[in-house]
Amino acid sequence: MVSSSKSKERTILITGAAGQIGIELIIQLRKRYGNKNVIGIGRTTPPLAVLNQQCPGPFYLGVDVRKMNDLEGILKKHKDIDTIYHLAAILSGEGEKNPLQCWDVNMNGTLTVLEFAKKNGISRVFIPSSIGAFGSDAPRQAPQDCAMHPSTMYGVTKVAGELLGDYYAKKYGMRVRGVRLPGVISSEAMPGGGTTDYAVEIFYEALKNGKYECYIDADTAMPMVYMPDAIKAMIDLCEFEETENKKLTHYCDFNVTAFSFTPRQLAQKIQLFIPDFQITYKPDFRQKIAESWPDNMLDTVARQEWEWKPSFTFEAMVQDMIEKLRDRKK
Numbered sequence: 311m312v313s314s315s316k317s318k319e320r321t322i323l324i325t326g327a328a329g330q331i332g333i334e335l336i337i338q339l340r341k342r343y344g345n346k347n348v349i350g351i352g353r354t355t356p357p358l359a360v361l362n363q364q365c366p367g368p369f370y371l372g373v374d375v376r377k378m379n380d381l382e383g384i385l386k387k388h389k390d391i392d393t394i395y396h397l398a399a400i401l402s403g404e405g406e407k408n409p410l411q412c413w414d415v416n417m418n419g420t421l422t423v424l425e426f427a428k429k430n431g432i433s434r435v436f437i438p439s440s441i442g443a444f445g446s447d448a449p450r451q452a453p454q455d456c457a458m459h460p461s462t463m464y465g466v467t468k469v470a471g472e473l474l475g476d477y478y479a480k481k482y483g484m485r486v487r488g489v490r491l492p493g494v495i496s497s498e499a500m501p502g503g504g505t506t507d508y509a510v511e512i513f514y515e516a517l518k519n520g521k522y523e524c525y526i527d528a529d530t531a532m533p534m535v536y537m538p539d540a541i542k543a544m545i546d547l548c549e550f551e552e553t554e555n556k557k558l559t560h561y562c563d564f565n566v567t568a569f570s571f572t573p574r575q576l577a578q579k580i581q582l583f584i585p586d587f588q589i590t591y592k593p594d595f596r597q598k599i600a601e602s603w604p605d606n607m608l609d610t611v612a613r614q615e616w617e618w619k620p621s622f623t624f625e626a627m628v629q630d631m632i633e634k635l636r637d638r639k640k
C-alpha cells in the first residue's frame with residue numbers, strides 16, 4: 311500500500327508501461343486515480359489479460375518516447391495529463407550489448423520527455439535512476455552522495471538522467487523527481503535485459519523445474535527491493551509536498567533499498583520452501599556489471615526527507631513471491 315491516504319485528481323502518463331515496473335505501477339495508479347486517468351504507452355505488448363482483468367484503461371503501443379510528435383499525439387487525446395512517470399529505458403545487460411541504442415533510447419527519451427513536459431506545462435515528472443549509476447570506486451555500502459563513475463552505458467545514462475532531471479527542476483522550477491532503484495523483484499511481469507533479473511527468474515525456475523543456473527556468482531551481493539515497496543517509493547516521492555519545514559535537498563537521485571543478498575543466500579531462503587531446489591553458477595558478462603555495483607545503498611536521506619520505509623523484509627519477500635506464484639499455477 312502506498313502511504314498517503316487521500317488521492318487528488320491526476321491524469322498520468324506512464325512510458326515503458328508494458329515493462330516489469332510499468333505494469334504494476336499502472337495497476338496501482340489506476341486503483342488510486344481511476345482507470346481512464348492513467349494512460350500507458352509501451353514498446354511491447356503489455357500483459358493485457360492482467361490489465362483488462364484488474365483495470366482496463368487507455369494503452370497505446372508504438373509511441374516513441376524520443377519523438378515529440380508521438381507524445382503530443384497522446385496529449386491531443388488526453389489533454390489533462392499533469393504527471394509523467396518516465397520508465398522507458400534499456401537496462402544494464404541489454405545496454406552493454408548495444409550501447410548506442412541504450413544511449414539513444416535512455417538519453418533522447420529522457421530529454422524529449424522533459425522538453426515535452428516543460429513545453430506543455432506538465433508539472434510532475436518522475437524518472438527512476440538505478441544502482442547502476444554507481445561505479446566500482448563507490449564504497450561497497452554506497453552513500454547518498456559520492457563520486458559516480460559507472461562502467462556501463464546504462465550507468466552513464468542513469469547518472470546523466472539524474473543530472474538532467476535536477477537541471478530541469480532547478481532551472482525551470484519543475485517537480486522532477488527520482489529514486490535510484492536497486493534490483494526490483496516481482497511476480498506479475500518478468501524483467502528484461504537487466505543484471506538483477508536472476509533474482510526474479512530463480513523463483514519461476516525453482517517452482518517449475520526445481521533448479522536454476524545462475525549467471526551471477528554465488529557470493530556477489532546486490533541491493534534489492536520487492537515491487538510493492540518500489541511502487542510505494544515512486545508514488546510517495548512523486549506526490550510528496552514540500553513545506554517550509556520539510557524541503558527536499560535532492561530531486562532525482564534518492565538512494566532507496568530494502569535488503570541486499572547474494573544468489574547463494576537467496577537460494578538458501580528458497581530452499582526453506584522448496585527443499586530440493588538446486589542452484590548452479592555459470593557467470594556470464596553480467597557478472598562484471600554486478601561486481602562494478604555496490605553491495606548495498608544507504609538510503610538514510612530518503613528515510614529522513616520523505617519518510618521512505620520498505621515494508622517487506624528479505625524473508626517476507628521470498629515467502630510472498632512463492633505464495634503468489636504457487637497460487638497462479640492453481
Ligand code: AKB
Binds near residue numbers: 401442464493
Ligand atoms: C538492471 O539490472 O539493469 C536493473 C537495475 C538495477 O537498474 N534492474
